[in-house]
Amino acid sequence: MCPQTNFDTPFGLSSESRVNVDLGPRSYPIHIGTGLLERAPELIKEILGDRRCLIVTDTTVQHFYGTKAHDIFTRAGLTKDDLLVMPTGEQTKNFSYLSFVLDNLFMKSIDRRTVLVALGGGVIGDLTGFVAAIALRGLDFVQIPTTLLSQVDSAVGGKTGINSPRGKNLIGAFHQPRLVIVDVDTLKTLPTREVKSGYAEVVKYGLLGNASFFRWLEKNGPHITAGKIARQEIQVQAIRTACAMKAFYVTEDEKDLGKRALLNLGHTFAHAFETLTNYDGSILHGEAVAMGLVKAFQLSHRLGFCPPADVERVVTHLKAMGLPTSLSGRGWPVEHLITTMFNDKKVMDGELTFVLVRGIGEAFVENKIATVDVRAVLEMP
Ligand code: NAD
Ligand code: GLY
Numbered sequence: 001m002c003p004q005t006n007f008d009t010p011f012g013l014s015s016e017s018r019v020n021v022d023l024g025p026r027s028y029p030i031h032i033g034t035g036l037l038e039r040a041p042e043l044i045k046e047i048l049g050d051r052r053c054l055i056v057t058d059t060t061v062q063h064f065y066g067t068k069a070h071d072i073f074t075r076a077g078l079t080k081d082d083l084l085v086m087p088t089g090e091q092t093k094n095f096s097y098l099s100f101v102l103d104n105l106f107m108k109s110i111d112r113r114t115v116l117v118a119l120g121g122g123v124i125g126d127l128t129g130f131v132a133a134i135a136l137r138g139l140d141f142v143q144i145p146t147t148l149l150s151q152v153d154s155a156v157g158g159k160t161g162i163n164s165p166r167g168k169n170l171i172g173a174f175h176q177p178r179l180v181i182v183d184v185d186t187l188k189t190l191p192t193r194e195v196k197s198g199y200a201e202v203v204k205y206g207l208l209g210n211a212s213f214f215r216w217l218e219k220n221g222p223h224i225t226a227g228k229i230a231r232q233e234i235q236v237q238a239i240r241t242a243c244a245m246k247a248f249y250v251t252e253d254e255k256d257l258g259k260r261a262l263l264n265l266g267h268t269f270a271h272a273f274e275t276l277t278n279y280d281g282s283i284l285h286g287e288a289v290a291m292g293l294v295k296a297f298q299l300s301h302r303l304g305f306c307p308p309a310d311v312e313r314v315v316t317h318l319k320a321m322g323l324p325t326s327l328s329g330r331g332w333p334v335e336h337l338i339t340t341m342f343n344d345k346k347v348m349d350g351e352l353t354f355v356l357v358r359g360i361g362e363a364f365v366e367n368k369i370a371t372v373d374v375r376a377v378l379e380m381p
Contacts, residue, residue, distance in 0.1 A: 003210075003244050013233035017240040021156065021247040023254060026176050030156060030243050032236050036183035037069060037144065040117075041076030044142055047179050048115055053142075054082040054108065056101065056128040057119040058092065061146055064189045069119055069144070082108065086124065090279050093127050093162040095171075101131045115140045115178070121147035121194075122154035122285075126172070129160030133175035143177045146186040148198025148224075149286055152205070152242035153263075155180050157250040167343060168271065168279075174255060182243075184235045188228050195225045196322050197286025200293065202238050203321075205245045207293060207314065208265040211361030213241050214317075221321050262363045265355040266292030269378075272340040276332045283324070290323035298377045299369070300356040310359045328381045337378055338371060 016033030031043055044053065053073055057066045062085045073079040084104055086092045105114075116139055118128035125143050132141035145155035161172020187195060199221065206214030217224075217238070223231040224238050246263065253260040270285070270292030277283055297314050300306035315325045341352055352374070356366045 003248055013237055015233050015236060017236055019240060019243045019247055021176070022251045023176060028177060028179050030180040030182060030247070032151075032182040032184070032239050032243065034183065034185050034232055034236075036181050037065060037185070038072060040069070040142075040144060040181050040183075041073055041078050043181055044078065044115070044117075044179060045076070048140060048142075050077065051113050051115045051140075052080075052082065052110075053078040053115045053117050054084065054105065054110065055079065055117045055119050056084045056086065056124055056131075058086050058088040058121075058124050060088040061120040061124070065119060065146065065186060069117075073117075086127070088123075090123055090163070093123050093169075095162065097127065098131065098162050101127065102135055105131070105135055110135070110139070112136050112139065115142060117142045117144060118155075118177075119144045119146065120150075121145065122150045125150050125154050126160050126169070127162060129158070129175055129177065130162055130172055133160055133173040138175070140178045141175070143180045145180070145182060147190055148187060148195050148239075149201050150198075151182045151184075151187075151239050152198065153201045153246065155182070156243055156246045157260075158254070159256075168274070176254075180243075182239055184232050184239065187230065187235065190227075192225070192227055193284065195227065197284035197289075199225050199321055200286035200290040200318070200323055202242050203318065204263075204265050204289060204293060205242045207297075207357065207360055208262050208355070208363035209245060209361055210241070211359075213245075214360050218313075218317050221317070225321065261353060261365050262355055264353075265357070265363050266290075266294075266296045268292070268341055268344060268352060268354055269295040269337075271344055272337045273327075273330075273332065275340045275343075276336060287324050290318045290325060291327060294318065294325045295327075295377050296355060297357060298380055299354065299373060300358070302373055302377060303356065303369075305356055305358050307359060310357070313360065326381050327378065334375055334378045338374060341374070 019030045070083045116132045118125045132139045143155035145151045158174045158176035164170040223234040249260045270288035273288040297311040318325050351367045
């Protein structure tokens with residue numbers, strides 16, 4: 001059973017929390033709280049001892065936190081001239097930048113004890129994690145995610161990689177971090193649109209396996225996405241719940257051969273939407289996920305699994321949180337979306353895998369979905 005938290009009974013909100021990902025000798029903690037960037041060297045030393053750390057970040061995060069982090073690590077004796085700043089954006093997850101990072105590491109004479117620290121969103125986390133997986137046949141790495149999306153999803157679970165010209169995330173490796181440090185203070189500088197995009201991934205956890213979490217989010221969602229005036233103890237609670245659920249599925253199915261697929265609720269649709277925009281920034285990943293969640297619920301309803309009231313509730317909440325829920329006006333040809341879905345890496349033996357729901361909090365995987373049903377929901381407004 002997935003960990004459920006009964007959000008209907010009062011619970012103590014806390015400004016700090018910890019979740020464990022139990023993978024035997026590769027287990028690791030996720031620390032969630034405020035002021036954790038300052039404490040990162042201490043948390044790293046607890047697990048890894050005094051080791052040289054090399055921080056990888058992007059230009060935007062560098063501006064807000066890169067120099068600060070580098071100073072903190074240097075004062076703690078963990079870094080010297082060890083900060084690598086990559087261009088901001090999805091295009092950094094490619095072969096050229098992979099090779100650029102590797103080259104720089106070798107120029108800086110890293111050795112097998114060097115620890116890579118990914119400071120940034122999912123792009124930096126995925127790229128740095130992949131570098132850690134392949135440099136010198138494997139280095140330890142630490143995730144310090146600074147977007148809501150990376151704090152609840154990409155920094156946890158060990159999926160690392162880059163994009164191929166033929167598709168997103170097609171090249172990569174499973175390589176678990178040794179530690180994840182989520183400092184919710186970093187969310188204060190994240191643009192509202194990015195916070196809301198990450199929020200779609202938070203909602204996903206409620207919808208796939210925790211109805212009481214979804215009910216709690218219906219009430220508390222606005223406190224999570226309110227930027228500088230967000231309630232941090234509520235952010236910590238939401239991230240803790242999301243990470244605990246992700247940790248559960250990763251522990252059960254680390255290599256994504258079974259149950260972990262449930263984490264992809266809404267994603268078969270979402271990836272097709274993103275592909276059609278060519279990742280031009282017109283929709284963010286979480287925005288595509290929000291629309292994908294609606295389509296997954298509509299498809300589940302069409303196939304007789306999900307009551308219409310649940311579809312309505314999902315649409316109402318996502319809309320209230322300022323997320324897109326409809327495809328109308330996007331101009332994405334339905335046939336093109338369907339072809340794109342069949343090129344997705346979730347296709348097995350020529351069949352599309354969909355995560356469907358029996359209602360809010362009850363997801364399951366279904367392989368044999370007729371194209372006619374997918375087309376019908378894509379044609380819905
Ligand atoms: P991102 O890394 O591009 O970050 C989004 C933007 O926010 C960037 O412009 C970045 O510079 C900026 N930013 C980051 N932190 C900031 C902060 N605290 N303040 C101000 N600006 C900040 O995007 P993302 O949404 O974090 O991640 C998307 C990537 O994650 C995609 O490549 C996706 O494929 C990947 N992903 C991976 C997994 C996984 O399991 N590995 C899961 C989901 C998504
Ligand atoms: N983001 C889905 C997974 O990690 O499996």
